[in-house]
Amino acid sequence: MADHDQADCCIAGGGPAGIMTGYLLARAGLRVIVLEKHRDFIRDFRGDTIHPATLQLLHELGILEDFLKLPHQELSRLEARFGSKTYTIAEFSWLRTAKPLIAFMPQWDFLNFLSGKASRYPGFSLWMQSSLTGLIRSGDAVTGVEVTTPEGKKTISCRLVIGADGRHSETRTLAGFEPVDSGSPIDLLWFRMPCQATDPRQSLGFYRQGKILIMIDRGDYWQCGYVIPKGGFGAIQASGLDQFIKDLLVVAPFFGDRTGALGDWTALSLLSIRIDHLKTWALNGLLCIGDAAHAMSPVGGVGINLALQDAVSVANLLWQEFHRTEGILSKTVLDRVQNRREFPARMIQRLQEMIQKGISRPPKPGRDKPPFPFRLLQAFPLLRRIPGRIIGLGFRMEHIRCPEIQPGMNRSGDPLSLP
Numbered sequence: 001m002a003d004h005d006q007a008d009c010c011i012a013g014g015g016p017a018g019i020m021t022g023y024l025l026a027r028a029g030l031r032v033i034v035l036e037k038h039r040d041f042i043r044d045f046r047g048d049t050i051h052p053a054t055l056q057l058l059h060e061l062g063i064l065e066d067f068l069k070l071p072h073q074e075l076s077r078l079e080a081r082f083g084s085k086t087y088t089i090a091e092f093s094w095l096r097t098a099k100p101l102i103a104f105m106p107q108w109d110f111l112n113f114l115s116g117k118a119s120r121y122p123g124f125s126l127w128m129q130s131s132l133t134g135l136i137r138s139g140d141a142v143t144g145v146e147v148t149t150p151e152g153k154k155t156i157s158c159r160l161v162i163g164a165d166g167r168h169s170e171t172r173t174l175a176g177f178e179p180v181d182s183g184s185p186i187d188l189l190w191f192r193m194p195c196q197a198t199d200p201r202q203s204l205g206f207y208r209q210g211k212i213l214i215m216i217d218r219g220d221y222w223q224c225g226y227v228i229p230k231g232g233f234g235a236i237q238a239s240g241l242d243q244f245i246k247d248l249l250v251v252a253p254f255f256g257d258r259t260g261a262l263g264d265w266t267a268l269s270l271l272s273i274r275i276d277h278l279k280t281w282a283l284n285g286l287l288c289i290g291d292a293a294h295a296m297s298p299v300g301g302v303g304i305n306l307a308l309q310d311a312v313s314v315a316n317l318l319w320q321e322f323h324r325t326e327g328i329l330s331k332t333v334l335d336r337v338q339n340r341r342e343f344p345a346r347m348i349q350r351l352q353e354m355i356q357k358g359i360s361r362p363p364k365p366g367r368d369k370p371p372f373p374f375r376l377l378q379a380f381p382l383l384r385r386i387p388g389r390i391i392g393l394g395f396r397m398e399h400i401r402c403p404e405i406q407p408g409m410n411r412s413g414d415p416l417s418l419p
């Protein structure tokens with residue numbers, strides 16, 4: 001690696017938004033560098049859900065079959081357990097997509113798969129252990145980035161910097177963007193529990209006496225998220241680990257035979273839940289997408305899908321601009337992405353805010369009755385198609401509209417010339 005490099009586009013963040021954007025732009029014949037600050041994709045806090053809309057995108061890219069060969073679980077409906085009763089909340093099987101279901105796959109497997117497919121294109125480079133640390137500016141435009149890599153500091157000149165670096169985005173801070181925090185009344189305690197054959201099957205969540213547990217099946221263990229009030233971890237610690245385990249067993253009595261997995265507090269990580277959004281996603285030469293533009297709560301498990309939909313929108317709306325012009329992509333052009341994607345992201349965030357408010361209310365003592373909408377869905381199965389559509393496809397679903405082209409060539413193999 002030289003101390004200076006050049007690309008059409010430099011993307012900070014090798015999460016779903018960054019890898020998919022890099023893949024699609026490289027597939028459209030552009031030179032893209034994706035920076036990921038970690039050495040691999042293995043991080044537990046990430047969700048594992050691959051939605052019908054995402055499976056449809058993989059189908060449109062011709063890689064769905066390969067994807068489905070990787071180990072995963074398939075759910076065609078989402079259920080939640082209130083007390084001892086299971087309620088179906090969302091039905092996906094009726095959706096008209098290539099695979100109308102949610103696939104559960106550890107996100108590191110998904111990102112390894114996607115980046116593997118992307119690396120077939122000569123324009124795609126993924127720099128691991130490389131962090132964006134600064135922006136290079138010329139006048140009112142961003143013209144490149146400063147990067148810290150294992151080999152030392154580098155600079156990259158590019159026509160567009162994309163901040164896909166998640167909810168603690170360095171790019172948006174450096175750009176001077178201030179996220180508007182919607183507040184969240186809940187946090188999550190994240191831990192693992194060994195699986196046993198007698199455990200209940202995977203569901204959206206377990207609810208009992210006001211306690212909520214999310215369980216993700218990772219094959220030989222459950223990845224668990226226990227909902228606590230925002231900022232409440234100190235008080236939980238003060239009450240002691242035994243009390244925490246007692247509370248956990250109220251909602252998950254089946255864990256009674258393996259509480260030894262929670263030997264001390266280090267077995268638990270506190271995940272701060274955040275919902276926020278940027279008012280402006282772009283400057284001349286810079287654009288934020290995914291959680292960097294709109295941090296999503298884990299409620300409904302929709303953040304990955306939204307991040308991927310942003311990525312597709314970037315490629316659909318910008319690939320021609322890259323080929324048509326030579327300079328920095330202007331804010332006016334980049335605003336098209338915000339205009340298209342802000343509405344779906346904010347709609348989902350509003351729903352997440354409502355649900356979070358509902359689940360953070362203290363329960364009526366001794367009652368495990370689900371909220372009214374859940375009872376309605378139980379009584380009228382056809383209604384489950386509505387949450388199935390919102391969770392499975394989101395609003396304003398994207399399709400792959402940018403072509404696969406060799407660098408400098410159009411689809412027929414002739415030199416590229418665009419109107």
Ligand SMILES: Cc1cc2nc3c(=O)[nH]c(=O)nc-3n(C[C@H](O)[C@H](O)[C@H](O)COP(=O)(O)OP(=O)(O)OC[C@H]3O[C@@H](n4cnc5c(N)ncnc54)[C@H](O)[C@@H]3O)c2cc1C
Pocket residue numbers: 012013014015016017018035036037038045046047048049130131132133164165166167168169170171188271272273289290291292295296297298300301302303304305307
């Ligand atoms: C506890 C929790 C559970 C969740 N569960 C789910 C779920 O089940 N399903 C779901 O759909 N969504 C879930 N979400 C939301 C989901 O994780 C996010 O919405 C989604 O990951 C956003 O994707 P992204 O690519 O925008 O950002 P991220 O996935 O956050 O990726 C950003 C990447 O940028 C890298 N990075 C950061 N800074 C830099 C830098 N300066 N330079 C280079 N790289 C950098 C990070 O290492 C990271 O890999 C959950 C969120 C939380 C907090």
